[in-house]
Amino acid sequence: DFGDKPNDGNFCLDGLVYPDRRPHIGLLELKKVIAPIRIESQYLEKGTIKITNLYDFIDLSHVSLFWKLEKEGCIIDQGEIYDLDIVPQQSQTYTLPYILPNTLPNKLQVNTQTRKPWNEFYGRYYLTICCIQKKDTPWAEKGHEITFEQYELPILKESAEITCADTSTSVSTGTSTGTDTDIGTDTAAYTDTDTYIPNIKVEQEGYLITIDGFDFCYVFDVYEGAFVEISKNYVDMIKEPLKFNIWRAPTDNDRNIKHKWMAEGYDRATMRVYDVKITNQTDISVEISVDFSLGGYIKLPILQGKAVWTVDGKGEISLKVNAKVREGLAFLPRFGLQLIMPEDNEEVEYFGYGPHESYIDKHLSVRIGKYLATVDEMFENYLMPQENGSRFGTEWAIISNELGMGLKFTGCPNFSFNAAHYTPEDLTAAEHPHELQKRKETVVNIDYKMSGVGSNSCGPELLEKYRFDEKEFEFKLKFMPVFKEDE
Template identity: 55%
Template sequence: MLSLEKYWENTQILEVNRQQPRAYYIPYADAVSAKTGKRSRSPFYRTLNGGWKFTYYSSVHNITESFYETNYDASGWDDLLVPSCWQTEGYDQLHYTNVNYPIPCDPPFVPDENPAGLYVRDFRIEDSWNGKQIYTMFEGVNSCFYVWVNGKFVGYSQGSRIPAEFDVSPFVQLGLNRMAVMVLKWCDGTYLEDQDLWRFSGIFRDVYLLGRDPAHVRDCFIKPELSGDYSEGHLRCELDTTGPISLQAELRDAEGNLCANGHVEANGQAELTLSLQEPVLWNAEKPYLYELYLSDGQEILHFPVGFRTVSVENGIFTINGQAIKLKGVNRHDSHPDLGQTIPLNHMIQDLMLMKRHNVNTVRTSHYPNDPRFLELCDRFGFYVVDESDLECHGLAVSGDFHQLTRDPSWEKAFVDRVERMVERDKNHASVIMWSLGNESGYGPNHIAMAKWAQKRDDTRLVHYEGAAERYLGDTDTEDLDIESEMYPSLAHVEEYGADESRSKPLFLCEYSHAMGNGPGDLKEYWDLFYKYPKLMGGCVWEWNDHGIRTQTSAGTEYFGYGGDFGDQPNDGNFCIDGLVSPDRIPHTGLLELKQIIAPVRIEAEDLKAGKLRVTNLYDFSTLSHLSFAWKLEADGDMIEQGVLETVEAGPQQSSIVIVPIKHKQGEGRNFLTVTVRLKEAAAWAETGYEIAFAQFEIGKESAGSAQNPAWMEEIRQRPMHIREEENLVTVEGPDFCHVFDKVKGTFVRLSKQGVDMIHPPLAFSIWRAPTDNDRNIKHRWMEEGYHRAGMKVYTCSIRKQTEHVLEIVTEFSLGGYMKHPVLKGQAVWRVDGSGEVGIAAKIKVREGLPFLPRFGLQLTMPKGNEEVEYFGYGPHESYIDKRHSTRMGKYLLRVDDMFEPYVMPQENGSRYGTEWASVTNDLGMGLLFTGSQPFSLNVSHYLPEDLDQAAHLHELTKRNETVVHLDYKMSGIGSNSCGPELLEKYRLDEKEFEFSLQLRPVFKEDE
């Protein structure tokens, strides 16, 4: 084995020769270059990103050669791009696990077979750096690493997602140099990095050199302070220098105007204060940034500065004294091709998508992000909960969740992680809270972290969910500024909000699990957040699916998840739990979130008079940047439209507006829709981008009235010919022929003008392909045989037969082997002279059963039925608890348009509240469906069984036939993959109910 000190299992050695942590910055030579933030424009910066020589060892013990020597021949090694995760480049094992450690739980020890990656890079030091103090910075290396330069040992560091800086001045020379790095997959720090993610290794963030003047600003803590009435701003700069310097400071506004300047002679610790009157405040809605330039000798440091306060006042969370609701998401670093190596444009794409969907907060779950991410949050306007790289979730499996935080020998490692995060990120206006990590128990080491953070920075709050009272009861949380919880019940949230004795605001750092088709409980949370001032909002879990782009042996591309790469242990598709797909295509859950957290609320005040109440839910902005347009539709057809005059309402204020409707309402269903859009383009969206909408029904006629015109009554009276042959009843009219099978208790043929509309027979259905949020309840469903429930016909007889009406009554049950029937029912089938088939069912569900996934009629239509027209909620999927982002209207789609491509196939694409629908071929020949009450519609090229049996999209085989579900009800989606159980009001838990529906063969173009 290579001869070196074994630091990776010593909890007291976290680094060797690593520099003290400091604020993130790059020194520049002039202010113009500094303001661009383009690091390559600095003569004092030299990237080491790019091509490195690389070789991989399955165990560090297999390394015998002194690869770090200057004359070592690495020409035969592979070429590897840095930064990168070596698993995404074909080395080692792609591995996803959530809670479980991927190694035996034996802290601080790790397996002897510890994989290692060796890196070698030659670089040059130009003459212009002669006399400079030269540092190398590693922004992120997983999990620990050793560094050599020109054959000499430089240092060691661990802590994967926080920077490590080394002074290499004693080791480098002008001209050619060589750097060698050994990265180990595991170290004792692995026990503190058990986050729910892919386990990546390597130099995965930027590496670079800095050439500094021997005496320079080493660190700067910039503290914007405000007077009580916000009329005065004071910028206190706490400096740490490496020697005597003469420092000039300039503070400029966003337009470049000089606001304040100053000078200080510093040698070591020093302080400088700049003052200005009437400062413009920073907040996420209006992220106004001043520019601070610190100049010394050849160097200029640039810091964007946001003046703002963060505080808790009477149990209420405030920014700049204003109560704020955090409308947040949890975001992992995740790229479908690069793993945890995140390009700058990818970060920008994420933040722009968040802005477009009304998100104002990011929790960096569960580690500090790339420092440039925080610069973007400052500029775009986001509140950031900055989280320490600390999670010990696997200890929960081992039996002692609090083991490490209660062990004094680990205190140094715990505190090191919050210290390095705070020091790096302390100058960012966007950071409003420091988080002590995630799911790591709670004890003295966390308290030590909190005390350190509070002492170092009194301008922000300290958060840690693991100390929640509902987990630990009464414990020492004096140094935590807020109460934080995950996935509490709505009842618990309301109880907390209403409890006047609570002195801390409640933050739901994780709530409403967005896995797969979901989440479905957003509105209920936000009703409570707005109701109680003490509830400060929360962050949905989570932003993006963590799929890895891969291919089948046949070359079909798909997103892989846990277990797809032979990884053990793994947590399957639990990493596919985001609001956007791995390649950042928004799921419908993100559209739902956008509408529910929209910054404008519109409510009916007096619809007959056209009066609406508009509430401005912005915290600091008026509505002057928004336009309001309206339209009135009857049965989906436009009657009138217009634009509202300027809507005026201050932050958190309401106003009454009148929609100037001139025309009379149309017949049928009349809906008024108001859309709220940007008047001018923003950095993240174009002019006219929709921020929110509201829809109201004006008057109401019977559902489906447009599809039951008066002329139908005459057609219903047309004579029919009925004949019975054994178990078959054939009904023929002038242009239709239907066949009912009395043994099967259903129609086996529906046709018009010789065109068959169904195959196989109509059937009742209670099963849906389980969603990810059904993962807990589905086991109870399957125990009761819901997924195998077939129809048993007890009796079937003709109840009424005339020249133009036929009624057949069937007594039946649905059930599977081993179990008593799930339900029993009576179905009355009715056919009239128009060819319309009516079904009226009375259902009784067996007592003691879990709620049903659905109940309704399933039918399969022949190939070619690709056109879907319906009146209901759309245009995208909607469910009883996931429909606020949809609006009532008339929609014309293709069957494939109804499908939502979740990474793991599951129930998708249903349309809640449908009043009528037709499914036809391109000539308009097909079936029309109407209900006496709205129904749930699903049209697809897949049976529920197809979706249930496929683990990935590419495993689905698209059927030529069209599968239609017409459901009395579909149970809601919820977020019970990790969140609370589905709310009772969204469950199909009725023990007795009635359901009626009409099916009519149509040639649409003739009607």
């Protein structure tokens, strides 16, 4: 900034805290790794856990244990163990007094009207255990969380097979640490086709395909190969055409790999459309197929793919992308769908890892739950603008205005996403936070995958298991306009 040479750029203030002493997310990750207490599951169906004191010289009399049991993000039970009488380097087993609905019938009863399993226990259960400081100390106040662990409990849950399959009627159970429950081969399953679906009207005039439903209108542009209008009850949900995106603003740790990305045009990749056609149409649905490629100018395509968009009479848009990445390229930063939503879409609700940002290699300090935030709160304002604010492992998300009108995205089975007032290109171009020009619109990226952030600024290259290096992949997503009061 001041012409002094040599200099470390923004690395002169790239520690575990910001200059104003706010902790970086990296510090929260470190805190979790070096926690002086270890929590382990023993037999979750009976509530049995093991606590190990990793301190060398003090017992755990200064710590109390809190636990809560949540179903789909809502607390259904909670409790406390106030005294942890564990001496240094020793362990103790405890039993948490929750009761699980783990005695399920072999064959679930089914509601004859909705065809859904008539079982109040059906769902996702998570147990979160926290170790809390009992009193004030010079380094932290009473109530400070020292560490936590979270476990998904072995309860029958709705599988991705039901949520995301096109026509499947099978029912499966999730994996668990206990014994799986056999629900029977003739159990009726609930699928989207079992509910009433209104008719739609499809018209093509020139290069525009218009899909009108009971309370929605979508317009698909054949030249763009994407939707250019999505509205419900005359409320517009997008400001610009949808598009696929592979670029992220380079992080500090991308300082080396970004040169390979830019050399191949990742930062300027746009979509080229080769063929668009309606491949299936009924009274209640329409399917549009798009053959496309993504690439930068004067470069061979980075990837080629086929996107199949399906719209049904409820207004739900299903997307399936099958893509092949050109051989010999560096791993991709990301692949996903980018939407520009109109001004005032400031509320973000989601079920996944939170409350702060997380990535495939950076999510030890977050826990699964239902979160509500604003778009500004989703943004992590690094001193060198870069990729930030992603939420890894999200099952669903709703981006809406203050009246609850917006878009709901459902993963198949999950996705990473971020919502901000900046595009990846905005973040790439700026070198300081004050150079960012905040947009009124909300920029939403729903990613099939994003590469990890690693530590390659001064450490090893990103580990292969955290790279998005698939040469062929399939991405599925469902989304639709919603009014949250109707959900």
